[in-house]
Amino acid sequence: MGWLAPLLIRTKLFFQKLWIKNYDWDQPLKESDQKTWIELSQAATGFHKVISRKATENTAKHRLVTCADASTTTMAACTYIAHEGEQTLIMARTKLPSIKEKHTIPKMEMNAVTIAARLSLTIYEELRKAININEIVILTDSEIGLNWIKSPKEKKFRGLLVTNRINETMKIVEKLRDEGVDIQFGYIATQHNPADCATRGLTAEELKNHNWWDGPDFSRKHRREWPSETQLFTP
Template identity: 45%
Template structure:
């Protein structure tokens, strides 16, 4: 097999490749994401269609068509996912035509999303010595969202986000959802740390939430916990993550951040 269609972000490497083996496409898709090799950045875009039949099935297909493994589109897609959840509340069948009101709501959502474009640098850090992971957590009656950034003296870059809509089948208090968001944030922080440890030095991890209640639960010793099993299990899991990170020689801190400065907040609200 003759390997060909090579592309590189480095001019010296590109020049060393035979012209017959180079790719004519300078913006190939890498693992489903469009990569601009010259600028060395990823191109993000959203294009959704409102023509044709609109049902719960076609809306689910449209939402699933937005490939977002790193959570870049979470603030953008939260409104569409919330609308999809509304259709379940209204007990629509999969191929049932939406009422005119809901149809117009969906068209309005798609019109807001379509045409969105943004470029994100592929490079996440230039520091090879010491980097810090900062994870922000937030929750509302709509969703729980977390996002992780890699910081150093030179850089501050978004790495990954996670979001989960609240369960429409049961009512849960906001403090419990905030604690759940911290748990999701701890899991994400551990997974990112494990993924990066072979190539990027992580010396410190900081997990921040704007919920003082969740912080109080975390700081209270498990022997003195008077909360229910739901909270105890999540506090236990978060502390387990902290111990695993410390075993990797990573300093772990958790603390409070004002809602106004919490970037995870934008993924918990319909704007």
């Protein structure tokens, strides 16, 4: 489900670094790496969070809100289900870039938007028979990523990777539209973006009462009450 992504991302990055160092599977860690592993293990030990088993009402209309973010090391997306002022984390995903290639931040951010679109589609397809989901909003703090989505046919200066991610994202948009879902994209400031913490990590204490669990405050409200900077649009 990815709920503990902010707590575990540093461990995930540590494993990637061990891979880069070409450790054999049965090779003991160097002292510095052993120390790092112990610190990571202790930071994640003992985390406890009570999560409601019932996140929503079955018969009402619901909105999925998916937030995306990327750093130099990680891409992340997290999805919330919103209904009548309530909002709950449903699922999240993090992904590390390939160690064989170097990616710019804009490319990482576009990847994160596509991950968010995939996650939204997956959750919609899993829940649509049980819950009425009539709208999906994907939010990111990447203005260049949003501009790419606004003009999907403009290929100048984008490169193959970005073009492929835009094409995949637009196919997901079309599929959801065919299902009668209103899907929009918009901007969210970094300080309000819960996906940000999944790219940089949190301690167990920081995670307990973080907005990771219930998303941005504004997105639980009716869309006409959202900040003007969100600038929602339909691609």
